[in-house]
Amino acid sequence: TQLLEQSPQFLSIQEGENLTVYCNSSSVFSSLQWYRQEPGEGPVLLVTVVTGGEVKKLKRLTFQFGDARKDSSLHITAAQPGDTGLYLCAAYSGAGSYQLTFGKGTKLSVIP
Amino acid sequence: DTGVSQDPRHKITKRGQNVTFRCDPISEHNRLYWYRQTLGQGPEFLTYFQNEAQLEKSRLLSDRFSAERPKGSFSTLEIQRTEQGDSAMYLCASASGTGKGADTQYFGPGTRLTVL
Numbered sequence: 001t002q003l004l005e006q007s008p009q010f011l012s013i014q015e016g017e018n019l020t021v022y023c024n025s026s027s028v029f030s031s032l033q034w035y036r037q038e039p040g041e042g043p044v045l046l047v048t049v050v051t052g053g054e055v056k057k058l059k060r061l062t063f064q065f066g067d068a069r070k071d072s073s074l075h076i077t078a079a080q081p082g083d084t085g086l087y088l089c090a091a092y093s094g095a096g097s098y099q100l101t102f103g104k105g106t107k108l109s110v111i112p
Numbered sequence: 113d114t115g116v117s118q119d120p121r122h123k124i125t126k127r128g129q130n131v132t133f134r135c136d137p138i139s140e141h142n143r144l145y146w147y148r149q150t151l152g153q154g155p156e157f158l159t160y161f162q163n164e165a166q167l168e169k170s171r172l173l174s175d176r177f178s179a180e181r182p183k184g185s186f187s188t189l190e191i192q193r194t195e196q197g198d199s200a201m202y203l204c205a206s207a208s209g210t211g212k213g214a215d216t217q218y219f220g221p222g223t224r225l226t227v228l
Contacts, residue, residue: 043155
C-alpha cells in the first residue's frame with residue numbers, strides 16, 4: 001500500500017492570506033485526487049490530476065501534479081473562511097486495485 | 113439525484129454488541145465502497161462492491177466485520193462483538209463506471225459509531 005504524506009498537518013491563517021499544502025509519496029501514481037471534508041460530512045472531490053506537470057485551477061485553488069507523478073500541491077489564493085476544512089489527497093493503490101488510499105489530511109482554519 | 117445516504121448518522125453501543133449500518137448509493141451507481149475514518153486520519157478503505165459482488169476487502173478488516181450488497185443497490189455493514197477500537201466514522205461512497213483509475217467517488221455523510 002502506497003503511503004501519502006501530507007504537510008502541514010494543521011494550518012491556521014488569516015483571511016486574505018495565501019497558502020500551499022503538499023502531498024508526497026515515494027510511489028508513482030497514474031492519477032491523484034484532492035478532496036475537502038467539512039466536520040460531520042463525507043469528503044467531496046475537488047479535482048483529479050492525471051498528467052505529470054499538470055496544473056488545474058478551481059477558482060482560487062490551484063492544483064499541481066509533480067513531473068514524476070509522485071507528489072502534488074494545492075495552493076489557495078486569498079483564503080476565505082469558507083475554505084476552512086480538512087484537505088485530503090488520495091490515490092488508487094496500484095494496478096488492478098480498487099482501493100483508494102488517503103493521506104491524513106491538512107486541517108485548515110481561516111480566521112476572519 | 114439525492115446523493116449517498118447513510119443510516120443511522122450516529123450510533124452509541126456497548127462493547128460486545130452487534131451493530132449494522134446501511135448505505136443507499138446514488139441511483140444507477142454500480143460501485144460501492146466502505147471506509148472507516150478515525151480522528152486525525154484520512155478515510156481507510158474497508159471493502160468494495162461492484163453490483164452485488166464484493167471484489168476487494170482490506171487485509172486490515174477483522175473477521176468481525178461483514179458487508180453485503182444483496183441486490184446491487186443498498187449495502188449493509190455489520191460489526192459483531194464491537195470493541196472500543198471500532199469507534200470511528202464509517203463512510204460509504206458510490207461511483208459509476210469501471211472502477212479503475214481516476215473515477216469520482218461520491219461520499220455519504222457517514223455513521224459515527226461510539227463504543228462504550
